[in-house]
Amino acid sequence: MSLDELTEKELPVSEEIQFAQSSSKFRTLSPGPIPIPAAPSIRSLAESVSDARANVDVMASHQSENGTISTASSTVSLIESEKAAYEYLPQTPIKSTDAHLVEFSEAMRTVAKALRRVAEGKAAAQAEATEWKRKYELETAQKQQSKIKGCSCCSSNNLEKLASQLTLETPVSDQSVCCGKHGICSHEVLQDEVPGPNPRSSHKMVGRKASFKLSWGCNGDKNGQHKHDFVSFEKGDITTAERSNKQILLKWESPPQTVLFITKPNSNSVRVLCAEMVRWLKEHKNLNVFVEPRVSKELLAEDSYYNFVQTWDNDEETKLLHTKVDLIVTLGGDGTVLWAASLFKGPVPPVVAFALGSLGFMTPFPSEQYRECLDNVLNGPFSITLRNRLQCHVIRDAAKDELETEEPILALNEVTIDRGISSYLTYLECYCDSSFVTCVQGDGLIISTTSGSTAYSLAAGGSMVHPQVPGILFTPICPHSLSFRPLILPESVTLRVQVPFNSRGQAWASFDGKDRKMLSPGDALICSISPWPVPTACLVDSTTDFLRSIHEGLHWNLRKTQSFDGPRE
Ligand SMILES: NC(=O)c1ccc[n+]([C@@H]2O[C@H](COP(=O)([O-])OP(=O)(O)OC[C@H]3O[C@@H](n4cnc5c(N)ncnc54)[C@H](O)[C@@H]3O)[C@@H](O)[C@H]2O)c1
Ligand SMILES: Nc1ncnc2c1ncn2[C@@H]1O[C@H](COP(=O)(O)OP(=O)(O)OP(=O)(O)O)[C@@H](O)[C@H]1O
Known part of the structure; x- marks a missing residue:
């Protein structure tokens, strides 16, 4: 906004004032944007104030870098700028209005501080x-x-x-x-x-x-x-x-007896392979097999031989799956692993993920060698990666801070809070435990597990993190700010993302790219690490598999090696 516009619109008084405007209770207190009458003195005053602010910054940075000498010189400039600012005041024909503005901004600052303390206490x-x-x-x-x-x-x-x-x-x-x-x-x-x-x-x-x-x-x-x-x-x-x-190594103490198949829908190659693997497991390993209701129908339509295959009918039975299943086999891409994990709201049996997708960060097993791979896993021991999940709760303002659902929503990759179809900037206030982190103004925010670090978070500029690193990624999506770098926080924290009352629109939360939930102004989302991770079997071990997938899947840092012949020191 130019200074000329400023004279007619609102004055960005301070960071605290911006925060106050965003705070829930401010709406009732604030008289709205501060009207500034068009007058040349305001422009001059704003310039002086901005000079003074710049000098304060210089003073702060020099203090830490060069000690007292630069502090003294900066203090002189600050005093000069302040003096300059005050010198303008008597010249202005609207002195009383400016004085009121200063008084008003001071009052707002105090209100903002109080509100921030309240919000932090609530968080x-x-x-x-x-x-x-x-x-x-x-x-x-x-x-x-x-x-x-x-x-x-x-x-x-x-x-x-x-x-x-x-x-x-x-x-x-x-x-x-x-x-x-x-x-x-x-x-x-x-x-x-x-x-x-x-x-x-x-x-x-x-x-x-x-x-x-x-x-x-x-x-x-x-x-x-x-x-x-x-x-x-x-x-x-x-x-x-x-x-x-x-x-971590997993060693069976008694042989696994029941395998659950989760397969990517609408894929012929997956359907054919699934039927073949189920038959092999029954005939060569004498294992019980569970499949999803859709797959059960497909198998039975193909051949009544598959009568032995078990399935479930309703959500209640899905909740009991982990008590029946020793091993989960997924046939598909990363999305199928996410889907499999989403079926388990508590403990998850070990997952053996066969690659039948395009990328396959979490699907290390080659489907062509399924017999050998399954033999190795069924005999054990084998390495596993314990992949953390996020547990999330929505808190509706209208419900007076009660959790929306008793059961948390779980995400293996990430929870994304974005602007949905809205064309306005998303405006989100973020807290980590009881501390204010920042306000996000941009397309949104990704709160990601380390497993999800190679998914959406990576596309938004987040770092790739080994899945065994105990952290939570805090990655903005297209922030409208030059200095908003992604963060990695310890896994022990609880994050709270709040849509402030003065947000121009709603925000939308999604979990592993699914289950969109609208967050209206006043609503909040809280996230922490779930006590129920997803144990995925490794082809070799966590580190080898991770490095292989960033090399082969993303072609990470692929560059032709420079030839030896050429200029040398
Ligand atoms: N701009 C983006 O990169 C973008 C946008 C939306 C969603 N996503 C990701 O898609 C995920 C949902 O996956 P889906 O398969 O159901 O949807 P999808 O079919 O749209 O596939 C998304 C892509 O992300 C890859 N992917 C998923 N999880 C990954 C992981 N942990 N590491 C590396 N790559 C991963 C998949 O292999 C696939 O290629 C979301 O959790 C989100 O992370 C990414
Ligand atoms: N058993 C399932 N039931 C319903 N939907 C599923 C199931 N398995 C996978 N999906 C969905 O199908 C979509 C595609 O799956 P997946 O990612 O495994 O395959 P892909 O897109 O071909 O592979 P990649 O993700 O590697 O590109 C995902 O959105 C996923 O949520």
């Missing part, structure tokens, strides 16, 4: 409530577990350790409380009672589940050693010499 309370809910859920799971007869080879507090692994909290370093073989026994997950309408039937199914053990490879060796992040402060020296190797 803190909500973050705390979410954290308590998460703790409560884990505690409930532990209590349920303690009712069930524990694994004979594990100590009694293994579930606690498992829960801490699932939330990827720093585990305790005392190896003596681990499973005797330095791993985590799967009985805790697999025998976990299912929260559902028919706990009895789920209990019955539990008996059919295969048990497995998780262990940690040590410096690349698959020797099952379990190493923890270890902070030592003996003799006053802090060191982290010992470091955990996050490569």
